[in-house]
Amino acid sequence: MKSALPIATVVLALIAVWYVAAALMNASLQRDQFANAGRADYSTQDLVGASLNMERPKLPAPHQVAAELYKLVLATPPTSKRSLVYHGVITLEETLIGFAIGSALGIGLAVLIVSMRWLERSMMPWIVASQTVPIIALAPMIVVILNQFDITGIAPKAAIAAYLSFFPVTVGMVKGFRSPDPLQLDLMRTYSATNAQTFIKLRAPASTPFFFASMKIGAAAALVGAVVAEVTKSEDGGLGARLLAGSYYGQTVQIWAALFAAAALSAALVGAIGVAGRVAERRMAFTP
Structure with a gap:
């Protein structure tokens, strides 16, 4: 347990930095999408939430990568060329x-x-x-x-x-x-x-x-x-x-x-x- 704690701390810190970087890198692209949709009344929370769930982001969020791995590793037959x-x-x-x-x-x-x-x-x-x-x-x-x-x-x-x-x-x-x-x-x-x-x-x-x-x-x-x-x-x-x-x-x-x-x-x-x-x-x- 003692050896696992430092590793877990570093992993959590990296994930947090990853989320912040994804939100910052995707924000400008998401603002353009809001503007194209004629939406100007969005809040910072809306912007951050949308930036972390874009279909084609500049930098995907950790949960998006995890979901893609689950889909392509566990939910797709191993004989499929998509797997x-x-x-x-x-x-x-x-x-x-x-x-x-x-x-x-x-x-x-x-x-x-x-x-x-x-x-x-x-x-x-x-x-x-x-x-x-x-x-x-x-x-x-x-x-x-x-x-x-x-x-x-x-x-x-x-x-x-x-x-x-x-x-x-x-x-x-x-x-x-x-x-x-x-x-x-x-x-x-x-x-x-x-x-x-x-x-x-x-x-x-x-x-x-x-x-x-x-x-x-x-x-x-x-x-x-x-x-x-x-x-x-x-x-x-x-x-x-x-x-x-x-x-x-x-x-x-x-x-x-x-x-x-x-x-x-x-x-x-x-x-x-x-x-x-x-x-x-x-x-x-x-x-x-």
Whole structure:
């Protein structure tokens, strides 16, 4: 309860600020609607109430987003293309495939970099430079290039998700593999352990906390990549496609509902990895 109180306080404060911002941002638009309807005798309470319940507001109020989420998640059949569950499953599939590929690539690169020191100076600058290209510009290029080889559907979007997720995994695992104390490495040499034995018996177990921390960042990055890819190629569906459709038709409430659905999906992935990490660390005696 004590830990929940500060969180609840911050959430309530954010909701209050959100309501104030929605009322202020929508007020001018609502005044125009009152003027077009020939209504000039409205009060401040009428203006605020109407501003928080507009059909197409500049900034939807929290209760509008909650109602849209209820309608598109619970009240709509999950097989319907209007359902956020339907589109969320598509985004999740792309995210998981891209995350798996990106994680495998990141761990493989980390193993090579730690095993062969000269690779760090030759590869790490390029790995870092790869993340300086804006993904919103790179995503259409990847989709177009893969389409030239008749690679369509989930694959291009998974590739973009993998592109964003491999970097934090690589950096985190390099740090993790190098986390053992020098005295521990000297002890392994005293035992005449080979590099492979040192890696398996010492470096890999020591990297466990870094592994799960980098997995959390990689999963969130993979979801961002999947959503950006869906905005680029929206005909296959996904939460990114719902964002794009909402922007086309000026449905700001739909946009915010899709954003919250994507945030919830990301939080679920990160939470699942966090639970797996705590279980693994307890079994390996990293935590009491």
